[in-house]
Amino acid sequence: MLKTVNRVLLGLLGLGLFALxxxxxxxxxxxxRHWDFxxxxxxxxxxxxxxxxxxxxxxxxxxxxxxxxxVIAVLAVLLALLLWWLLAxxxxxxxxxxxxxxxxxxxxxxxxxxxNVIKEEAQVLDGVSQAQVRLTGGRTTPTARVRLLLEPHAxxxxxxxxxxxxxxxxxxxxxxxxxxxxxxxLREVRHRARRAA
Numbered sequence: 001m002l003k004t005v006n007r008v009l010l011g012l013l014g015l016g017l018f019a020l021x022x023x024x025x026x027x028x029x030x031x032x033r034h035w036d037f038x039x040x041x042x043x044x045x046x047x048x049x050x051x052x053x054x055x056x057x058x059x060x061x062x063x064x065x066x067x068x069x070x071v072i073a074v075l076a077v078l079l080a081l082l083l084w085w086l087l088a089x090x091x092x093x094x095x096x097x098x099x100x101x102x103x104x105x106x107x108x109x110x111x112x113x114x115x116n117v118i119k120e121e122a123q124v125l126d127g128v129s130q131a132q133v134r135l136t137g138g139r140t141t142p143t144a145r146v147r148l149l150l151e152p153h154a155x156x157x158x159x160x161x162x163x164x165x166x167x168x169x170x171x172x173x174x175x176x177x178x179x180x181x182x183x184x185x186l187r188e189v190r191h192r193a194r195r196a197a
Contacts (some may be wrong), residue, residue: 009085054060098139099176109175111135117174118144121167127154129189144168144182149189156186 025031027045032038039046061067097109115133130149137143146163150156164183170190172180 003137023108033143096139097135097142097175097177107176114142114171118146118167119170120150121170122146122163125159125162125167127151142177142180144171144180146182146184148184148186150186154188160184160186 021041024047026039027043027050028048032046036055044050095111097111097114099107099109115135119131119133122128122133127150129151132147134145135142136145146168147160148163150159162191163180168180168182
């Protein structure tokens with residue numbers, strides 16, 4: 001869904017920029033006079049001396065009471081939409097992973113299921129308080145991002161070795177992937193200091 005929205009938005013933005021650039025270029029090069037054709041009456045750029053936004057267009061609504069609140073509101077809504085779109089890119093989870101089966105057909109594996117399997121296997125390791133797993137990247141080349149919250153007594157070297165040699169290898173082999181690159185972040189649980197009476 002997110003990829004479709006991105007493609008539609010980029011396509012519309014590209015068409016708008018292409019139309020604007022073409023109309024400016026048409027007027028700037030005075031092509032209608034050189035190639036002997038007419039442009040419609042509403043066409044904004046008729047010759048090389050026309051500007052994108054003239055003095056009258058810039059100052060037309062400046063004295064109106066509604067002008068600046070409207071401009072600020074439109075810009076605020078636009079900024080909120082852009083921030084929402086940016087955050088939607090970060091929150092993206094891989095829905096499906098494409099796996100080549102032995103008969104040459106492509107199988108689809110649920111990405112969240114694989115995330116949950118890695119998470120559950122990582123959480124049972126001694127010294128791991130909590131695990132978070134997210135798959136990113138392409139549908140045929142996923143990358144695992146693992147965040148582990150460690151107890152104070154945990155041995156990070158042993159946990160990292162077990163995670164890379166067993167947990168992630170099990171996930172890669174069960175999904176039928178050639179490789180499963182991973183990025184692991186370790187953090188220690190912070191306990192409040194106990195007050196001695």
